[in-house]
Amino acid sequence: MICRTSPEVGGMGHSIKRKEDLRFIQGKGNYVDDVNLPDMVYGHMVRSPYAHARLKGINTENAKQLPGVLTVITGEDLAKANLAWMPTLFFDKQMVLATGKVLFQSQEVAFVVAEDPYIAADAAELVEVDYEELPVLVDPHKALDPDAPILRDDREDKSNHIFHWEVGDRAATDKVFEDAEVKAKVHAVFQRCHPAPLETCGCVADHNAATGRLTIYLTSQAPHAHRTLFAIVGGIPENNIRVISPDIGGGFGNKVPIYPGYVCAVVASLTLGRPVKWIETRSENLQSTGFARDYHMTAELAATQDGKIQAMRVKTLADHGAFNAAAQPTKFPAGLFSICTGAYDYPTAFCEVDGVYTNKAPGGIAYRCSFRVTEAAYLIERAVDVLAQELKTDPVELRRKNFISPEKFPYKSPLGWSYDSGDYDAAMKVALDTIGYDALRKEQQEKRAKGELMGIGISSFVEVVGAGPAHTFDIAGIKMFDSCEIRIHPTGKAMCRMGTKSQGQGHETTYAQIVAQELGIPAADVTVEEGDTDTAPYGLGTYASRSTPVSGAATAMAARKIRDKAKKIAAHLLECSEEDLDWEPGKFFVKGAPSKAKTIQDIAFAAYTNMPEGMEAGLEAVDYYDPPNLTFPFGTYICVVDIDKGTGEVKVRRFVAVDDCGNIINPMIVEGQIHGGLTEGLAIAFMQQIGYDENGNVQGGTFMDYLLPTAVETPHWETGKTCTPSPHHPFGAKGVGESPNVGSPAAFVNAVVDALSHLGVKHIDMPIAPWKVWNILKEKGAVN
Amino acid sequence: MAKKQLVQIKVNGRNREAMVEPRLLLVHFIRGIPGLTGTHVGCDTTHCGACTVLLDGKTVKSCTMFAVQADGCELLTVEGLMQNGKLHPLQEGFKEEHGLQCGFCTPGMLISSYALLSKNENPSEEEIRWGISGNLCRCTGYQNIVKAVQYAAGKMEQGGKDDLPNIA
Numbered sequence: 001m002i003c004r005t006s007p008e009v010g011g012m013g014h015s016i017k018r019k020e021d022l023r024f025i026q027g028k029g030n031y032v033d034d035v036n037l038p039d040m041v042y043g044h045m046v047r048s049p050y051a052h053a054r055l056k057g058i059n060t061e062n063a064k065q066l067p068g069v070l071t072v073i074t075g076e077d078l079a080k081a082n083l084a085w086m087p088t089l090f091f092d093k094q095m096v097l098a099t100g101k102v103l104f105q106s107q108e109v110a111f112v113v114a115e116d117p118y119i120a121a122d123a124a125e126l127v128e129v130d131y132e133e134l135p136v137l138v139d140p141h142k143a144l145d146p147d148a149p150i151l152r153d154d155r156e157d158k159s160n161h162i163f164h165w166e167v168g169d170r171a172a173t174d175k176v177f178e179d180a181e182v183k184a185k186v187h188a189v190f191q192r193c194h195p196a197p198l199e200t201c202g203c204v205a206d207h208n209a210a211t212g213r214l215t216i217y218l219t220s221q222a223p224h225a226h227r228t229l230f231a232i233v234g235g236i237p238e239n240n241i242r243v244i245s246p247d248i249g250g251g252f253g254n255k256v257p258i259y260p261g262y263v264c265a266v267v268a269s270l271t272l273g274r275p276v277k278w279i280e281t282r283s284e285n286l287q288s289t290g291f292a293r294d295y296h297m298t299a300e301l302a303a304t305q306d307g308k309i310q311a312m313r314v315k316t317l318a319d320h321g322a323f324n325a326a327a328q329p330t331k332f333p334a335g336l337f338s339i340c341t342g343a344y345d346y347p348t349a350f351c352e353v354d355g356v357y358t359n360k361a362p363g364g365i366a367y368r369c370s371f372r373v374t375e376a377a378y379l380i381e382r383a384v385d386v387l388a389q390e391l392k393t394d395p396v397e398l399r400r401k402n403f404i405s406p407e408k409f410p411y412k413s414p415l416g417w418s419y420d421s422g423d424y425d426a427a428m429k430v431a432l433d434t435i436g437y438d439a440l441r442k443e444q445q446e447k448r449a450k451g452e453l454m455g456i457g458i459s460s461f462v463e464v465v466g467a468g469p470a471h472t473f474d475i476a477g478i479k480m481f482d483s484c485e486i487r488i489h490p491t492g493k494a495m496c497r498m499g500t501k502s503q504g505q506g507h508e509t510t511y512a513q514i515v516a517q518e519l520g521i522p523a524a525d526v527t528v529e530e531g532d533t534d535t536a537p538y539g540l541g542t543y544a545s546r547s548t549p550v551s552g553a554a555t556a557m558a559a560r561k562i563r564d565k566a567k568k569i570a571a572h573l574l575e576c577s578e579e580d581l582d583w584e585p586g587k588f589f590v591k592g593a594p595s596k597a598k599t600i601q602d603i604a605f606a607a608y609t610n611m612p613e614g615m616e617a618g619l620e621a622v623d624y625y626d627p628p629n630l631t632f633p634f635g636t637y638i639c640v641v642d643i644d645k646g647t648g649e650v651k652v653r654r655f656v657a658v659d660d661c662g663n664i665i666n667p668m669i670v671e672g673q674i675h676g677g678l679t680e681g682l683a684i685a686f687m688q689q690i691g692y693d694e695n696g697n698v699q700g701g702t703f704m705d706y707l708l709p710t711a712v713e714t715p716h717w718e719t720g721k722t723c724t725p726s727p728h729h730p731f732g733a734k735g736v737g738e739s740p741n742v743g744s745p746a747a748f749v750n751a752v753v754d755a756l757s758h759l760g761v762k763h764i765d766m767p768i769a770p771w772k773v774w775n776i777l778k779e780k781g782a783v784n
Numbered sequence: 785m786a787k788k789q790l791v792q793i794k795v796n797g798r799n800r801e802a803m804v805e806p807r808l809l810l811v812h813f814i815r816g817i818p819g820l821t822g823t824h825v826g827c828d829t830t831h832c833g834a835c836t837v838l839l840d841g842k843t844v845k846s847c848t849m850f851a852v853q854a855d856g857c858e859l860l861t862v863e864g865l866m867q868n869g870k871l872h873p874l875q876e877g878f879k880e881e882h883g884l885q886c887g888f889c890t891p892g893m894l895i896s897s898y899a900l901l902s903k904n905e906n907p908s909e910e911e912i913r914w915g916i917s918g919n920l921c922r923c924t925g926y927q928n929i930v931k932a933v934q935y936a937a938g939k940m941e942q943g944g945k946d947d948l949p950n951i952a
Contacts, residue, residue, distance in 0.1 A: 250922050
């Protein structure tokens with residue numbers, strides 16, 4: 001039970017307004033492109049128009065002749081410094097600038113630096129590159145064919161196969177399937193998409209030759225890890241590197257990797273001794289930086305005739321593009337995809353994933369998702385609906401019959417996770433009541449009789465977020481703990497620095513609320529600072545919904561260390577023993593004599609002016625938190641759609657999202673996260689796709705053809721909640737930023753399939769564009 | 785390089801002039817000459833609206849105009865919304881209703897909302913959604929932006945026009 005602080009203190013549970021907003025609403029944010037340094041110059045990338053081609057020559061002379069051009073860097077130049085390739089975050093390497101050949105359209109080929117960004121762009125046009133086209137591999141299903149072109153001739157293994165990964169009991173699972181009364185199977189492609197934060201990626205690299213220090217202003221979700229990687233790859237002493245991640249205009253996983261442009265800007269600044277700014281265009285962002293998904297999945301469920309699920313079997317082909325630049329923990333080549341058994345209780349499962357190379361942009365990043373959890377949640381929630389169709393049963397009833405019951409937690413899943421806590425039926429019940437499920441089913445029957453198309457889609461998802469624990473989770477070898485440092489100033493105000501980095505999540509407010517909760521210092525008196533590696537404690541950064549579960553926990557633990565010291569000071573000031581003291585947020589008081597009290601502000605002042613003999617001065621603490629387990633947020637989403645038979649257009653009539661993320665820090669911010677995540681889920685279900693033609697040309701490389709929803713396409717979201725605290729988190733929180741994006745795609749697709757199920761439709765791949773629906777209606781004879 | 789031309793633009797009530805290349809985009813003029821970096825660039829195809837400013841009372845995407853085309857015009861950017869130390873009701877609304885997260889789209893959203901309210905004092909939810917449909921937001925799902933605009937409309941009705949900051 002969380003004790004509630006006053007609104008003035010603004011601890012947990014208060015919807016206090018965001019501290020960061022004042023600068024943003026005045027246009028005073030400080031994003032990377034707003035960083036302007038004296039003598040700064042500008043980089044521009046030359047990119048390949050071909051998806052697969054041999055590089056026969058690069059002529060940079062004309063470009064270099066253009067007045068204002070300072071240098072043109074090629075892969076051959078980088079090779080001399082051993083920087084033509086860099087390691088990816090997942091046991092592979094990636095070309096910084098191409099040498100030998102190019103492997104995807106828009107691959108980085110040369111880097112032009114000029115006094116002015118317009119001149120840099122002009123000069124990029126003057127770089128002459130001689131290409132010899134090679135056969136292109138786009139379809140991952142053909143990657144392992146004997147006649148497929150081998151893409152990565154730099155590797156010892158002359159194959160397009162990257163990895164095979166499996167988990168679970170294959171033999172036991174196969175046996176259950178052999179004997180199963182009912183089987184359901186779905187092939188589902190989770191299409192390649194891109195997080196497309198509104199701010200693209202970029203940096204300003206500033207090497208100061210006089211001090212030897214390199215400062216990199218970077219669009220980074222993980223500034224500390226990036227500093228270490230720059231030190232290791234670039235051979236620059238880490239104490240001479242300062243990464244500053246200023247305001248970040250959205251990340252969603254896109255800003256976790258290190259991109260070639262960053263490396264080129266650093267090299268150029270080292271070479272020229274001047275600050276170098278490089279900011280991607282939107283097309284460059286969509287065509288070359290971390291894509292997500294591209295999972296080609298087959299799921300099967302075995303069940304009894306009366307609807308008890310007995311086993312799940314999953315086979316997946318993962319398209320990683322030209323380099324395996326997946327950003328995920330090193331022991332998990334397919335991320336946390338093995339959460340795919342979902343919210344359901346059955347003993348047996350088997351899951352295998354094979355990764356392959358194709359001539360597409362590299363990546364496999366976690367787009368608003370804890371490492372492939374979105375793919376997993378989508379797959380099980382689609383498969384359960386297909387099973388319901390096989391069994392001719394209601395999808396709600398089937399889910400409720402198979403939910404893991406609350407008394408089974410901590411629950412050991414068949415693929416090895418230990419779910420911390422859950423009450424799946426409780427969330428389902430709130431969702432059903434809110435939307436009025438029975439009445440909707442009745443309406444659907446009536447509409448069908450009139451030939452109208454309406455569907456109801458359900459998704460009861462489970463997430464796994466908040467990595468560590470450190471013994472199992474690391475990225476590029478760095479353990480996935482996270483950190484917080486709190487300093488209480490003599491006047492009782494606090495400074496809080498973190499290993500994470502907000503990209504819009506509101507950390508400056510929510511971390512302050514945790515301090516307010518734990519110490520009783522008003523949130524307004526707590527300044528939260530992130531993103532400067534010179535000042536903040538080391539941490540792994542913000543992605544995979546890990547800020548609240550890990551750094552949030554570190555904040556509580558650091559505050560509790562401060563409280564321990566504060567108690568000693570209070571006992572000194574009140575001339576009593578520590579055992580005689582009780583705490584309520586904001587003060588220690590003598591048991592039974594509440595007027596004999598010292599506030600945290602009194603104590604802070606004394607920590608610098610009147611400390612007990614033998615005690616160190618100051619009131620501060622740092623905590624590096626290693627979570628004992630992950631957290632498992634969950635929820636039930638219900639979507640109602642109407643389909644226009646004339647156009648195939650799907651209209652989302654209602655969408656109810658019931659989330660359970662444990663104890664909530666700021667309800668307003670949680671609701672905002674859910675609205676945003678649902679909108680990205682809507683985009684994925686109906687609009688977003690990075691496609692390729694057979695020659696490897698990107699179809700979806702600008703906002704003209706990579707469609708994002710505007711306010712007009714976005715429905716009004718209805719939210720609700722249940723609360724099942726995490727038993728192992730210091731204040732029972734679980735994390736929420738990604739739940740709506742993880743849980744919603746299945747709800748949308750299930751709704752559309754449900755609307756068409758009486759026509760025999762069992763599955764439609766995303767994005768469900770009107771033409772797709774219209775073609776199905778035509779094929780099924782539902783329209784002329 | 786084409787010959788530079790003199791451009792004079794009144795930005796948020798102040799005259800700004802510079803010799804610029806004819807190809808300089810208006811957004812780069814705004815961000816570069818007066819150094820008003822609140823106006824952002826989020827795409828290269830005129831879709832995202834992060835660069836939206838008010839040009840002689842009409843919204844334009846400043847990435848799709850040359851600075852020379854704005855010669856002699858009056859511009860309002862996000863930095864001009866606050867007057868005499870007082871937030872515009874829209875700015876207040878965005879804060880009160882949690883109408884922003886990363887803040888990157890916010891300046892353009894504010895200007896589009898400002899233009900909407902100057903034509904329609906009491907817009908419906910649907911009118912607000914259409915009014916901001918030239919601006920993309922990846923964080924909020926728009927719902928709280930709609931509420932923020934409604935908040936501002938209510939506040940402006942309540943306070944009357946005289947209470948408003950005197951812009952441009």
